[in-house]
Amino acid sequence: MLVYEKNSLSDEIEVLIEKFGKERSALLPILQIIEKRHNYISEFAQQEVARLLDIHPVEVYSVVSFYNFLHRYPQGKNIVRLCKTISCDMAGKREIEEALKRELGINFDETTRDKKWTLEYTSCLGMCDQGPAMLVNDKVYTKLDPETAVQIINDTK
Amino acid sequence: MPDTIKRAPVSQQPFKVEKPQDLNTIGGMISIEINEKKVSVPLGTTIYEACKENQIHIPTLCHHPDLCIAGVCRVCVVEVEGMRTLQASCSFPITASIKIKTTSELVRKARRNIIDLLLSEHHGECYACVKNKNCELQTLAQEYGVDKMRYGHISAPIHEVDNSSTSVIRDMNKCILCRRCVRTCIDLQEVGVLEAISRGDKTVIGTFYDKSLQDVICINCGQCINRCPTGALYSNDPSDEIWQAIDDPTKHVVIQTAPSPRAAIGEEFGQPPGKSFTPELNTALKRIGFDRVFDTNFTADLTIHEEGTELLHRLKKALVDKDESVKLPQFTSCSPGWIKFIEHFYPEYLDYLSTAKSPQQMFGAIIKTFYAQEEGIDPKDIVSVSLMPCSAKKFECNRPEMNSSGFKDVDYGLTTRELGKMIREAGINLPELPKTGFDEPFGEASGAGLIFGATGGVMEAALRTVYELVTGREVPFENLRIEVCRGFEGIKEASVKLENVLPDYSFLEGVEVKFMVAHGTANAKQVMELLKAGKLSDVHFIEIMACPGGCLGGGGQPIPTSEEIRKQRAKAIYAEEEGLPIRKSHENPHVKFIYEKFIPEGPCSELSHKLLHTHYTKRGRYII
Amino acid sequence: MEAKINKTHREGAVLFSPYDAGSSIKKALEVGRENILFEVRESKIKGRGGAGFPTATKWMLVAAAKADKKYIVCNADEGEPGTFKDRVLLTEYPDLVFDGMVVAGYTIGAEIGILYLRGEYIFMLEQLEDYLISMRQNNLLGKNILGKEGFNFDISIRLGSGAYVCGEETALIESLEGHRGEPRNRPPYPVNTGYMGYPTVVNNVETLASISKIITKGADWFKTHGTEKSTGSKLFSVSGDCKKPGVYELPWGTTLNELIKIVDAENTKAIQVGGASGVCIPKSQFDRQLSYEDASTGGSIMIFNESRKMLHVLKNFMDFFVEESCGQCTPCRIGNVKLLECVERIEKGEYTFSYINSMKDLSRTMQVASKCGLGQSSPNPFLSILENFKDEIFRSKENGVSHA
Incomplete structure (x- = not known):
């Protein structure tokens, strides 16, 4: 990471600390925002958060590694999370899965070379009545079929 | 003990039920039933404690007397009447009249199943394990009749062993995720290197970004090992290299032994804690084949001269020259764990540290210079080993600046446990050996050097010398016991008034010398925070040891450890010291001899700085 | 298509019946704390999240506790597979939920309420924040609410980050405090030592919504719905093989047979009641009632028809638990792996019945020795599916060698 990138990240985190406070309870909201902006929480960002909250870097790392929606390594600009729970599975998850893999040319838990897309599975999205469902960044899409799933990807590009 | 609860997440905090002051008040004692036997226990006692009081042994793994409660291994579950599930006895405080069953079928099956589950993921090949015969999991498996690996057994290691550190080796293939190391590192020591990483079946104990231990801010204290x-955790053992050196006829192999291992090595041979084996150990070391056996206490006495003189210089500069750049309080520098701690966490305060090397490193320097010269041995042919209670000493002796003679001052730091192994390998049963003294030209050291092993010992030794140096009189404590320095309180604080001082020290007349003693880096952190806040401006001298209890609780000492065991070791050290003829560092004739012959300009002179002092590195917290 | 929030017309006797936003708060402030507690106790309402702990008891313990601060936390970490009732409540009936939180805050003496919203529901965050703003404008939140001198209360929303176990109340609190979502030792319970160490009530979304109805319409009215021990109505999230999946409000005591008819399911072979951590009920037991005393559930109903392979269903569930276990306690962390392994071995036909029996024995240990509800309930589908569908699983030629 370049020095100016580090500096701007430090500034950014300091602003977040000002907003959420220095209590440990501010940790997750801060990490969520960093994740959202950068698609992951870098090693440097984790250390900065730790420094400013006066906790150990490994504690931040431990928390990041616990939650599915926080990432330690760079992800694609867009993250597709396909629900793999049984209701969606029965509603045709597998076809969507294949279509997404083919369309993006990657497997699940992988990121495209251009860093635009990451495919992930997720546990129940709470859309069981409208499955199969997937989350693309912050948006939920339901009642998918392979064509619409691919269409959504193309529209998001 | 440090307040271990402060930083722990609430999940690991015990239910704090205030134990009643007066147990006779109504509700102070609670009658419960354990296995249909009526007993009465104080309110707030955990089920585990209550059972222990009543001679019922409940198996535990994640529970450790030094640490906060975790309640994660579940081996200690018992049945409480009326509750749907079994309860973890280590974390269940008794607040009502309950009925407990500790050996019902449900409990027995649960225990067995849990042990079997742990074994299924534990790549432990007992006969090839450093903890063979001292492993709690192995003991449980034996005690609870594990006869087959019901849930399978992992056949090959899946984690790479991290042996990057000079001090601590981590083999996660043997880890059972009890998280004692996590609690030790974060709560007990406040170093914060280890945490649980990931979730579910992928959970492991790891470091920041799974880096190797040498790349994170580990202070090498080894408390996690203990x-x-x-x-899963053990120290980096140099005994093979030492054997090789011993076997090599061209090498002159010497060993110095620190006081704490001598007070604990008996435990490696089945002796109860609290008995010193100094003369027997000397015999054993000779039989193993060390050419010379020296007493580290000799350089502990030397340390007192150097560090004491340095303190007097600082005081003079501050009081007489009104030099505001002088850093006071002066901190001790004997504990390599503490040194690395301050280098990482408080790098801006390194000037407060005494520049004196630790006794180990002073001895190393003396052996390869003065001793080599005296004996006519080329220092390159000397292999200098130190027997230490400490895993951080292994790091210290590998610090690049520690080479006064042009060679490594100390070649190998050997821990008490590792020497125990070497002695057994040599077919020796330590307790039954005859007694031998230390070798010349350093001979026996003073008792002041001996008590370096216990927290407060350096301070006590320094006071004995500095006070007498300044006033010409012995410290005004009965039988030289400076009780305020002793005991396991986390941070101790006291002062001594200097009156009727000798003319040379007139600037100290009437000065109240204030000192503090802290052990365990969690307490060190508290002291540093006080310093940061400017609240220690009237303190002159602070002793800090990285390990709970001081060196006797070091990361190289026999396992298990507990406050009780550490107390026994301290007792052994203080008892041994009272029997010594010389109990003040400045009365050690060998030290006087060294200065006269070798460093005629005395402590803190140019030569002494070259050999006996060092400098520190601003490491900081950033992990690259 | 993208899921949008639009209130559809729903029918139901309790929660889905008409309600004026703010009315329960108004009523609560009129009648006072004692009377609210009385009504809640009288209503006999139990927690809607699945565990079924009497809500009044929680409230009374916190109301009686002496502390500088108290908290009411609404558990909207709806992660149980097959559950989506809270999604409907929060998007279509936020008035019921938030009013219920205000009532709870008033009753127990809290000034801060926290809605812990699962990260997957981030799409509704903006609407919820907007709704809170409108509540503040109407003085349903803020200082001296509805003119009640000294009653200050506000609600903030905190997002989860994708961890099922955070639905466990103590894990949820750990997560709020910025830690890994690992369940705590109990005792102490959150009512004693909760968020930041203060007494805390953690209630399910549906519980709080029900409270709004209990306060406005009274405990007696509430009790006219449901059964003797399971009062009121319940939202059921129905999914799987049926023509009309969705959220249904039905009185407690409805039988599975009745439910199947309502949702228009055909050829039903099995119903998983209570989500992945619930039990799987075969056709022969469809006369069972949905209630705390019989087939208890937090609302998840998954329907499987004759074409489904139950071993596949079970594998999906066990996969879920292996991944979603927090990983701290031994029985849950390793036990679930062993149960999944067992399912895989059955699939391949590589099993003996003594092995299956030892796995059942292990399941029993997990149920009693795990630290929290996740590990205690994760063997439920394993045990119930292997028991209720043993013919299908062990006698079918598809699963490796036939053992018939």
Whole structure:
């Protein structure tokens, strides 16, 4: 990471600390925002958060590694999370899965070379009545079929 | 003990039920039933404690007397009447009249199943494990009749062993995720290197970004090793290299022994804690084949001269020259764990540290210079080993600046446990050996050097010398016991008034010398925070040891450890010291001889700085 | 298509019946704390999240506790597979939920309420924040609410980050405090030592919504719905093989047979009641009632028809638990792996019945020795599916060698 990138990240985190406070309870909201902006929480960002909250870097790392929606390594600009729970599975998850893999040319838990897309599975999205469902960044899409799933990807590009 | 609860997440905090002051008040004692036997226990006692009081042994793994409660291994579950599930006895405080069953079928099956589950993921090949015969999991398997690996057994290691550190080796294939190391590192020591990483079946104990230990801010204190129930953590053992040196006729192999291992090595041979084996150990070391056996206490006495003189210089500069750049309080520098701690966490305060090397490193320097010269041995042919209670000493002796003679001052730091192994390998049963003294030209040291092993010992030794140096009189304590320095309180604080001082020290007349003693880096952190806040401006001298209890609780000492065991070791050290003819560092004739012959300009002179002093590195917290 | 929030017309006797936003708060402030507690106790309402702990008891313990601060936390970490009732409540009936939180805050003496919203529901965050703003404008939140001198209360929303176990109340609190979502030792319970160490009530979304109805319409009215021990109505999230999946409000005591008819399911072979951590009920037991005393559930109903392979269903569930276990306690962390392994071995036909029996024995240990509800309930589908569908699983030629 370049020095100016580090500096701007430090500034950014300091602003977040000002907003959420220095209590440990501010940790997750801060990490969520960093994740959202950068698609992951870098090693440097984790250390900065730790420094400013006066906790150990490994504690931040431990928390990041616990939650599915926080990432330690760079992800694609867009993250597709396909629900793999049984209701969606029965509603045709597998076809969507294949279509997404083919369309993006990657497997699940992988990121495209251009860093635009990451495919992930997720546990129940709470859309069981409208499955199969997937989350693309912050948006939920339901009642998918392979064509619409691919269409959504193309529209998001 | 440090307040271990402060930083722990609430999940690991015990239910704090205030134990009643007066147990006779109504509700102070609670009658419960354990296995249909009526007993009465104080309110707030955990089920585990209550059973222990009543001679019922409940198996535990994640529980450790030094640490906060985790309640994660579930081996200690018992049945409480009326509750749907079994309860973890280590974390269940008794607040009502309950009925407990500790050996019902449900409990027995649960225990067995849990042990079997742990074994299924534990790549422990007992016969090839450093903890063989001292492993809590192995003991449980034996005690609870594990006869087959019901849930399978992992056949090959899946984690790479991290042996990057000079001090601590982590083999996660043997880890059972009891998290004692995590609690030790974060709560007990406040170093914060280890945490649980990931979730579910992928959970492991790891470091920041799974880096190797040498790349994170580990201070090498080894306290995690002392509390690991299995062989997942152990120290970096140099005994093979030492054997090789011993076998090599061209090498002159010397060993110095620190006071704490001598007070604990008996435990490696089945002796109860609290008995010193100094003369027997000397015999054993000779039989193993060391050419010379020296007493580290000799350089502890030397340390007192150097560090004491340095303190007097600082005081003079501050009081007489009104030099505001002088850093006071002066901190001791004997504990390599503490040194690395301050280098990482408080690098801006390194000037407060005494520049004196630790006794180990002073001895190393003396051996390869003065001793080599006296004996006519080329220092390159000397292999200098130190027997230490400490895993951080292994790091210290590898610090690049520690080479006064042009060679490594000390070649190998050997821990008490590792020497125990070497002695057994040599077919020796230590307790039954005849007694031998230390070798010349350093001979026996003073008792002041001996008590370096216990927290407060350096301070006590320094006071004995500095006070007498300044006033010409012995410290005004009965039988030289400076009780305020003793005991396991986390941070001790006291002062001595200097009156009727000798003319040379007139600037100290009427000065109240204030000192503090802290042990365990969690307490060190508190002291540093006080310093940061400017609240220690009237303190002159602070002793800090990285390990709970001081060196006697070091990361190289026999396992298990507990406050009780550490107390026994301290007792052994203080008892041994009272029997010594010389109990003040400045009365050690060998030290006087060294200065006269070798460093005629005395402590803190140019030569002494070259040999006996060092400098520190601003490491900081950033992990690259 | 993208899921949008639009209130559809729903029918139901309790929660889905008409309600004026703010009315329960108004009523609560009129009648006072004692009377609210009385009504809640009288209503006999139990927690809607699945565990079924009497809500009044929680409230009374916190109301009686002496502390500088108290908290009411609404558990909207709806992660149980097959559950989506809270999604409907929060998007279509936020008035019921938030009013219920205000009532709870008033009753127990809290000034801060926290809605812990699962990260997957981030799409509704903006609407919820907007709704809170409108509540503040109407003085349903803020200082001296509805003119009640000294009653200050506000609600903030905190997002989860994708961890099922955070639905466990103590894990949820750990997560709020910025830690890994690992369940705590109990005792102490959150009512004693909760968020930041203060007494805390953690209630399910549906519980709080029900409270709004209990306060406005009274405990007696509430009790006219449901059964003797399971009062009121319940939202059921129905999914799987049926023509009309969705959220249904039905009185407690409805039988599975009745439910199947309502949702128009055909050829039903099995119903998983209570989500992945619930039990799987075969056709022969469809006369069972949905209630705390019989087939208890937090609302998840998954329907499987004759074409489904139950071993596949079970594998999906066990996969879920292996991944979603927090990983701290031994029985849950390793036990679930062993149960999944067992399912895989059955699939391949590589099993003996003594092995299956030892796995059942292990399941029993997990149920009693795990630290929290996740590990205690994760063997439920394993045990119930292997028991209720043993013919299908062990006698079918598809699963490796036939053992018939």
